[in-house]
């Protein structure tokens with residue numbers, strides 16, 4: 001399977017947004033856009049990652065949508081199962097609530113909340129063992145890019161999880177390359193730079209697992225309708241993880257449409 005034969009994913013990471021009323025309106029608008037002009041499921045998977053508090057509500061709101069919209073948790077506990085762990089949500093609790101997808105390793109978790117590679121590995125292991133599908137986020141800082149360490153950093157982040165992903169579990173991994181300097185800054189990696197890194201990621205994954213050729217690699221960092229077509233045209237960019245623009249239904253819909261039409 002070549003990179004471009006992979007059905008793309010466009011996933012909105014809502015981060016610590018929005019308030020309840022705005023979330024409800026956002027879902028309604030997105031459902032309406034999809035009903036007016038559907039994006040075929042075979043052409044693009046669509047997902048959203050609301051705050052933990054809203055996961056089940058948003059899931060219910062999308063239950064009568066004209067097509068599937070997958071619901072992603074933004075994070076989960078490093079601890080599995082149930083027990084005396086105040087404030088935590090485990091992989092099993094997500095699964096029990098029919099939340100089948102989760103983001104792990106986002107740079108905001110790594111940088112602001114101190115998620116180390118060891119913690120991330122525990123989260124990945126728990127998620128996969130509970131049967132969840134993971135978007136695993138990798139990406140270099142501006143300093144690492146300027147020092148010529150971008151590729152090394154990203155490949156190391158992939159090698160980190162290889163220790164805990166069983167061979168048959170790679171089919172439940174989706175990758176997201178999110179250069180930290182492009183997140184929320186309005187600066188996007190050029191399609192050439194993004195494609196070059198995605199090709200390296202694909203090469204790295206293929207060395208680790210035969211499943212590597214079929215793993216979707218999403219790009220994240222200031223994706224918007226204005227740059228989505230160019231990014232979608234790159235052979236190893238199999239979708240987008242969208243932050244800011246996913247809080248606008250029309251913009252998010254247009255990004256999904258760009259990937260559905262270009263791939």
Ligand code: 13P
Pocket residue numbers: 013106178182183184185186220221222223241242243244245
């Ligand atoms: P922005 O699209 O706001 O740059 O955020 C990207 C991101 O972090 C998605 O996970």
